[in-house]
Structures are given as C-alpha cells and as structure tokens.
Amino acid sequence: MVRSVSAGETAPTTYAWAVHAQQLRVRAGRRMAVDGLDLALGEGVHGLLGPNGAGKTTLMRALATVLRPAGGTLSVLGQRVNGRLDLRRLRQQIGYLPQDFGFYRRFRVREFVEYIAWLKQMPARDVPGAVQRAIDRVGLTDRAEHRMRTLSGGMRRRVGVAQAIVNDPRVLLLDEPTAGLDPDQRLQFRALLRELAADTCVLVATHLVEDVAAACTDVVLLDEGRLVFQGVPADLAAAAGGDGPGDSPTERGYSELMRRHREGLA
Amino acid sequence: MTGRILRVELWRSNARWMALLLLPAVIGVGEAGRGLTVLALDQRQALFGAFPLAMGVAAWHARRDRRSGVEELLATMPRPRWQRVLPGAVALVIGAFAAFLLTCLVNVALVANAGGYLSTASLPIVAVGAVALLAPVAFGLAVGRWLPFMLVPPVLILYMAMNLFFGDTEAYTEGPDASGEPPGWLLLWGTLQSVGTEFDFAAITARTHLGQALWLVALAAAGIILYATTRPGGRAAAVAVVAVGAAVAVPVLPDRYAEAYALDPGATAPVCTPRPPRVCVTRAHRAALPDLSGPGREALAILAAKLPDPPTSVTEISYADPPAPRADTVHIALWVGGDGRLRGPVLGIVPDIRWELLLGAGTPSCADPPPGTPERRRYDLARLVAAAWLLDQDPPPADPGDPALASRTESLAAYQALRRLPPDQQRTRVAQLRRAELACDSGDRLDLLTGPR
Structure with missing residues (x-):
C-alpha cells in the first residue's frame, strides 16, 4: 500500500540533521537531567543507552516537545524548539511513545489509534488506511476491535508503537518500546525498526543492549545528561577489547565505555 | 473525521x-x-x-x-x-x-x-x-x-x-x-x-x-x-x-x-357543551367537561326554577385570575386530577360540586372581610345557606379542622331561620343576596337572608 505524500514531505529538507542539540540543558523537576548535551542525529535507528537517571527519558520528552529546553539549542526537523514558537507543524511530524504510555481504557484499539491520528491532524481521507497499516505493522490486526483494557501489557505497548507511527512521522521517539514484549514480538519489532530506518529518524531509548546491537544503525550512550559515545554498534562492541563484565560483545563494550567515562570524570 | x-x-x-x-x-x-x-x-x-x-x-x-x-x-x-x-x-x-x-x-x-x-x-x-x-x-x-x-x-x-x-x-x-x-x-x-x-x-x-x-x-x-x-x-x-x-x-x-x-x-379558552344550556370548561381541563356538565345543568335548572332572572350557563374560570361576576353565568374554579377528571372545586367548602355551583345563589365569592374574622364567617355562612335553600337540603357538616368556617349547629340554625320565613319572603331574600353578591355590595349578607325587616 502506498501512503499519500504531502507537498511538504517531498520538498527538499533545509536542515542537515533531523535532531540537532548544542549544549542542550533540560530540567526534570529541580534536577538538570540533560546538562550540556551535543548531539546530531540523521535518518536511521538510533539506540539511546545509558544507566538509570542518565537523562534518556528527559531527552526524549524534550524532543517530543513536552519539556522546553532550559538552555542551549535544540532543533528538530530544522525547527528550533522553545517556548515562543508555534509547534503545531513540528508536532504533526513527530511520533512519540512515552515511557508510561496511557490510553483510554474503554476505547477499541482501532478507535484509539484513529483518535491519535485525528489529534495529529492527519487529512481525514488518509486516516482509515493509515490506522489499519499501523495496526498491521505492530501485529495487532486480529485485535483491532478489542477494547484497550482487555489487552495484555505487551499488546498495549504495541498499540503504543502503532499510535506513534500512525502519522508516518519523520522523527519517531520510542521510550522503552520493548518492555513487556515476548521474544517473538521483539524480533518482529526489530524488523519494523529496520523498515522505518530508511526514511525516519528513530530514537529508541532502552535498557536492553541486545536490542540496540540487533536493530540500530547507530548507538548513543548517555550518562549524567551528557554524550558519552556515539557510533555504530560495531564500534561499541569493539570498545570492549575482549574482557570486562557483560555476556555479549556489545554489553561488554557498554560497560567498558561507561567505566572509562566515569573514571575520566573522577 | x-x-x-x-x-x-x-x-x-x-x-x-x-x-x-x-x-x-x-x-x-x-x-x-x-x-x-x-x-x-x-x-x-x-x-x-x-x-x-x-x-x-x-x-x-x-x-x-x-x-x-x-x-x-x-x-x-x-x-x-x-x-x-x-x-x-x-x-x-x-x-x-x-x-x-x-x-x-x-x-x-x-x-x-x-x-x-x-x-x-x-x-x-x-x-x-x-x-x-x-x-x-x-x-x-x-x-x-x-x-x-x-x-x-x-x-x-x-x-x-x-x-x-x-x-x-x-x-x-x-x-x-x-x-x-x-x-x-x-x-x-x-x-x-x-x-x-x-x-x-x-x-x-x-x-x-x-x-x-x-x-x-x-x-x-x-x-x-x-x-x-x-x-x-x-x-x-x-x-x-x-x-x-x-x-x-x-x-x-x-x-x-x-x-x-x-x-x-x-389554556383558558372555553370548551363548551354543543347544546344549551351551555356548560364550559377551560381548554386545559377539557377532559373534565363531562364531569361538570351534569351537575352544572342541574344547578342551572334549580336556579331557573327558584329565582327570577336566573343565569343560563356555567363557565369554568381560573381561580388565580377571576373575571368580573356576570348575571347570566355561574363561574366556578375547578380542581382537576392527574387523570384529567374533576376532583372538586378549588376552594371547596363542600365536596359536592352542585353545592359549590350554588354558593351565594350561583355567584362568585366577593369576600371583603378578611379570612378568620367573625364578619367573614357570617359572609360564608350566608352563601352556604343560600345554596342549602336552593338544593332544599340541610347544610353539610363543615370541615371541623377549619375554625374559620361556621359550625354545623350554626349553619343549621341560620338555614332554619330562613326556612321559617314565608316562602315568597325566602325567595326574595335569596334573590336579594344574589344581586348583592353580583354587585359586590357591602353589608352583612346573613342579615340580608335571615335578619329582621
């Protein structure tokens, strides 16, 4: 099925990076959770790794336009994100799965995804097709008419992914998308990510290093609100050098980079 | 969408x-x-x-x-x-x-x-x-x-x-x-x-x-x-x-x-019986017309038989907004129930609707004395006695719970006092009461009926 493409989408991009942060500072409550981050992301799947409290979710929220930057600059799809501008156009091109994905329990799956498509201000004639495609892509075709409250945790997470991709976003932000998915579904999900990577900037925040190794074209390592490492998964694996804690080369690479970073700070 | x-x-x-x-x-x-x-x-x-x-x-x-x-x-x-x-x-x-x-x-x-x-x-x-x-x-x-x-x-x-x-x-x-x-x-x-x-x-x-x-x-x-x-x-x-x-x-x-x-x-537009004597109710109470037409015609017949210059129709009026009294019409305010049928008169002293129609010899109350006063009691008593005379019945027992109304002995005494007068005198006095009521004259109505001449 071919989706309809608006004039805006086919126009040549006027920006070098889908996401571009310079000395970005974002507050989470009183804490400066993202503190001086420099980051540039293009199309592809970027795995966002880091320990708890590294600022992953805060960065995601800032990119999703939930939080306003406290300092530095942040551009998404070439548009500066700050308090004054009208973010409507940008928001139409973003897909977001929050870490705590809430939904209306009484809605059917199709109704909820439709509702989000409406909130994304998609053209009415595109909505039914886009909704069906999003539901199909997350493997919920046979659950489309089920009530949200009857779904298992993993299925709900997949509805969360479906609502995030329904508008074919240029920037897709997925915070812990594989939480609650069984191994089969995770394989399916990785395939979906690879499919999306062609024309979308996907940022996946996760704790699961294997997910990153398997599905991401790029790894972003974050600690205490700053960039620790950015490169292809192979570089991450290579960083380990052969020993250190972890069960796979990527895990060992992750631990090694975090250790070096912390020692460098100390 | x-x-x-x-x-x-x-x-x-x-x-x-x-x-x-x-x-x-x-x-x-x-x-x-x-x-x-x-x-x-x-x-x-x-x-x-x-x-x-x-x-x-x-x-x-x-x-x-x-x-x-x-x-x-x-x-x-x-x-x-x-x-x-x-x-x-x-x-x-x-x-x-x-x-x-x-x-x-x-x-x-x-x-x-x-x-x-x-x-x-x-x-x-x-x-x-x-x-x-x-x-x-x-x-x-x-x-x-x-x-x-x-x-x-x-x-x-x-x-x-x-x-x-x-x-x-x-x-x-x-x-x-x-x-x-x-x-x-x-x-x-x-x-x-x-x-x-x-x-x-x-x-x-x-x-x-x-x-x-x-x-x-x-x-x-x-x-x-x-x-x-x-x-x-x-x-x-x-x-x-x-x-x-x-x-x-x-x-x-x-x-x-x-x-x-x-x-x-x-709602107040009249709905009447097709043939005379005319009995009318308001359109709001039109379901009660059959209930009023019988007693209404009976009351008109009694008035025609016993008094000169009798009224020729009965018409329901709104109690909250009564029209001026008329010599040719008996006015009555009705209480209608949930089924649309007649329950009784709005201000009924007597449950029988004929009594209500004939109070004061078929005239609306023109009460001047305030309720509860002895003057008002005599006034209401005179109107009740006139109805009793027309119906040729003893006045019914009044509501014992309402001290403003005359007691049974009181009303019976007044009725018998009227009855003791010569028949043509009785007729004249009830007709006089009717005229006084229609004109809303002042003066004691009970004296008019039973007082010395």
Whole structure:
C-alpha cells in the first residue's frame, strides 16, 4: 500500500540533521537531567543507552516537545524548539511513545489509534488506511476491535508503537518500546525498526543492549545528561577489547565505555 | 473525521451514563391530565436534582486524561486542546439532551393519553430547560479539569445536592402567589416550579425565558472556556462572561419571581357543551367537561326554577385570575386530577360540586372581610345557606379542622331561620343576596337572608 505524500514531505529538507542539540540543558523537576548535551542525529535507528537517571527519558520528552529546553539549542526537523514558537507543524511530524504510555481504557484499539491520528491532524481521507497499516505493522490486526483494557501489557505497548507511527512521522521517539514484549514480538519489532530506518529518524531509548546491537544503525550512550559515545554498534562492541563484565560483545563494550567515562570524570 | 471522533466519544465516554443517570432526575412526576405546561414546569423543577448529577458525571469525564495517564502523550499533539476536548463535551451534552428529550416525549404521550391540554406555552419552557442543562455539564467539566481528583465528582454531587435541596429551594416553595414575594433574580437558577392548581393555566413570560436563556448560555460559555482554554487569560475571560451574563440577564428578568408567570390564553379558552344550556370548561381541563356538565345543568335548572332572572350557563374560570361576576353565568374554579377528571372545586367548602355551583345563589365569592374574622364567617355562612335553600337540603357538616368556617349547629340554625320565613319572603331574600353578591355590595349578607325587616 502506498501512503499519500504531502507537498511538504517531498520538498527538499533545509536542515542537515533531523535532531540537532548544542549544549542542550533540560530540567526534570529541580534536577538538570540533560546538562550540556551535543548531539546530531540523521535518518536511521538510533539506540539511546545509558544507566538509570542518565537523562534518556528527559531527552526524549524534550524532543517530543513536552519539556522546553532550559538552555542551549535544540532543533528538530530544522525547527528550533522553545517556548515562543508555534509547534503545531513540528508536532504533526513527530511520533512519540512515552515511557508510561496511557490510553483510554474503554476505547477499541482501532478507535484509539484513529483518535491519535485525528489529534495529529492527519487529512481525514488518509486516516482509515493509515490506522489499519499501523495496526498491521505492530501485529495487532486480529485485535483491532478489542477494547484497550482487555489487552495484555505487551499488546498495549504495541498499540503504543502503532499510535506513534500512525502519522508516518519523520522523527519517531520510542521510550522503552520493548518492555513487556515476548521474544517473538521483539524480533518482529526489530524488523519494523529496520523498515522505518530508511526514511525516519528513530530514537529508541532502552535498557536492553541486545536490542540496540540487533536493530540500530547507530548507538548513543548517555550518562549524567551528557554524550558519552556515539557510533555504530560495531564500534561499541569493539570498545570492549575482549574482557570486562557483560555476556555479549556489545554489553561488554557498554560497560567498558561507561567505566572509562566515569573514571575520566573522577 | 471529527464526526467519527464524536461517535467514538458517544459510545466510549460517560455520555451514556449521563443519559441513564439523568433520566430519573429529569422526569417530572406530574399529573398528566392537568396539561403539558404543568409537566414541563415539573420537569424544570426536577432540574434541581439533575444539575448536581450532570456536574458530577461531567467532572468525572474531565478527569479521564489524568486517570488514564494520557496527559504526557496528549501534550505532544498538534491539535489545539479546545478542538480535542470538544467532541467529548458535545457527547456529554447529547447524553443529557437525550434523557431530557425522552422525558419530554413521554410527557407528551402521557398528556395526550389523559386527554390533557398539549399547550404550546410548554415549548419555550422545555427549550430553556434544555439550555439549562448546558451550564452544569460545562461547569462539571471545568471543575473536573482544574480539580482532577478522585473524590471531586462525588463530593460535588453531594455538595450541590445539599445546597439545592436544603438551601435555596426555600425561596421557591413560596410559590407565585406568595406574599413573601421572592425576587426575580432567583430565576437565575434556571428552574421553575409548579405547585397548586393555578399552574394549569400558566405560561412563562417571554422576559423570563429570555433572561434565563441568556444567563444560562453565559454560564455554559464560561464553563466551556474554563474547560477548553489553554490561554492564561482564560479564567479572567470566564469571569467576565459570567459578569456580562448577569448584567444582561438580571434587568431582562422580571423584578419579582411571581411575575415570571402569566395566564396562557390558549389554556383558558372555553370548551363548551354543543347544546344549551351551555356548560364550559377551560381548554386545559377539557377532559373534565363531562364531569361538570351534569351537575352544572342541574344547578342551572334549580336556579331557573327558584329565582327570577336566573343565569343560563356555567363557565369554568381560573381561580388565580377571576373575571368580573356576570348575571347570566355561574363561574366556578375547578380542581382537576392527574387523570384529567374533576376532583372538586378549588376552594371547596363542600365536596359536592352542585353545592359549590350554588354558593351565594350561583355567584362568585366577593369576600371583603378578611379570612378568620367573625364578619367573614357570617359572609360564608350566608352563601352556604343560600345554596342549602336552593338544593332544599340541610347544610353539610363543615370541615371541623377549619375554625374559620361556621359550625354545623350554626349553619343549621341560620338555614332554619330562613326556612321559617314565608316562602315568597325566602325567595326574595335569596334573590336579594344574589344581586348583592353580583354587585359586590357591602353589608352583612346573613342579615340580608335571615335578619329582621
């Protein structure tokens, strides 16, 4: 099925990076959770790794336009994100799965995804097709008419992914998308990510290093609100050098980079 | 697309609960035989109970985003908040209207079934009633948004219910003919009440409809602004809308609560027997015509047989707005029950309708002395004795609970005093009483009947 493409989408991009942060500072409550981050992301799947409290979710929220930057600059799809501008156009091109994905329990799956498509201000004639495609892509075709409250945790997470991709976003932000998915579904999900990577900037925040190794074209390592490492998964694996804690080369690479970073700070 | 979302909200939101909960609350438990206006007024009074319920259900709906944890996701959506929340609000209003409309249709069916009067005066009463439901829905939504806590909807229902049932209803129970004279701004509550028979002929004045509608729309608008806005000036705008609404509505409303009511000419139009002697009831009570025509003709026959210059027709009048007495017509105010049939006279001293027709020899009471005084007692006694003489029966026992009325011995004594006079004297004196009553002359009526000459 071919989706309809608006004039805006086919126009040549006027920006070098889908996401571009310079000395970005974002507050989470009183804490400066993202503190001086420099980051540039293009199309592809970027795995966002880091320990708890590294600022992953805060960065995601800032990119999703939930939080306003406290300092530095942040551009998404070439548009500066700050308090004054009208973010409507940008928001139409973003897909977001929050870490705590809430939904209306009484809605059917199709109704909820439709509702989000409406909130994304998609053209009415595109909505039914886009909704069906999003539901199909997350493997919920046979659950489309089920009530949200009857779904298992993993299925709900997949509805969360479906609502995030329904508008074919240029920037897709997925915070812990594989939480609650069984191994089969995770394989399916990785395939979906690879499919999306062609024309979308996907940022996946996760704790699961294997997910990153398997599905991401790029790894972003974050600690205490700053960039620790950015490169292809192979570089991450290579960083380990052969020993250190972890069960796979990527895990060992992750631990090694975090250790070096912390020692460098100390 | 928005239509599709509205449909989803209708089926997935509290809209159906709104309809179900409101249904018992908006049913006017009225007497269908008294006409559609009475039921419509009952319904408006029942809105007292519906308001807190509507607010509670709406507040619960407004809590949905918080309850469902979707606020984070919704914060990233390009569609403005007011557009997003509108379908849900409209769905709730549709739910409330559905319940209201259903009871209206039931009312029409009940009135038609009882042969009651399907008044057009009830239409604006119902229409403003529907408008009145907007405000509590809108304010419930606003409260639910700004105080999104679990306990807010139930507490809101309880508080509003207590307030309405025990507080401000006091002013209403006085009724339109109260001497306490409740002020007109009480009409801002958007309710109207119906007690007593006179409401069978009531219409609500255009000023009242207009003032209430303006005010209620302003309230609803303020509530929706509070609910839907994301702008910092939203609250100030809501306050301003309420202030402007009050400033416009209060001068439009009548000064006194009682002035909300007027006589509905459609309801008081006569409906008569096709053949003479003519017996007429009001259109509002047309189902009671068969009940009045028999005793009415009997009373006319008695008057024709026993008195000179007798009346030739019986006509029902509104007790609240009696016309001037007429020599050719016997006026009577009727009490009609829920089945539309005659229960008795409105101010019945005697349950038998013939007695009521023949009181004062077929004249309306022209009582000057205030109730409870000895003069008034003698006045009422004279009218009762005249009826007894015409019917050729002893006066019936009076209500022992009403000290203002003459006791049985007293009335029997007066009746026998009249009876002891020569027959032509009796006839002359009853005819004199009739003339005095029609002319509303002053003077002691009992002296006229039984006093020395």
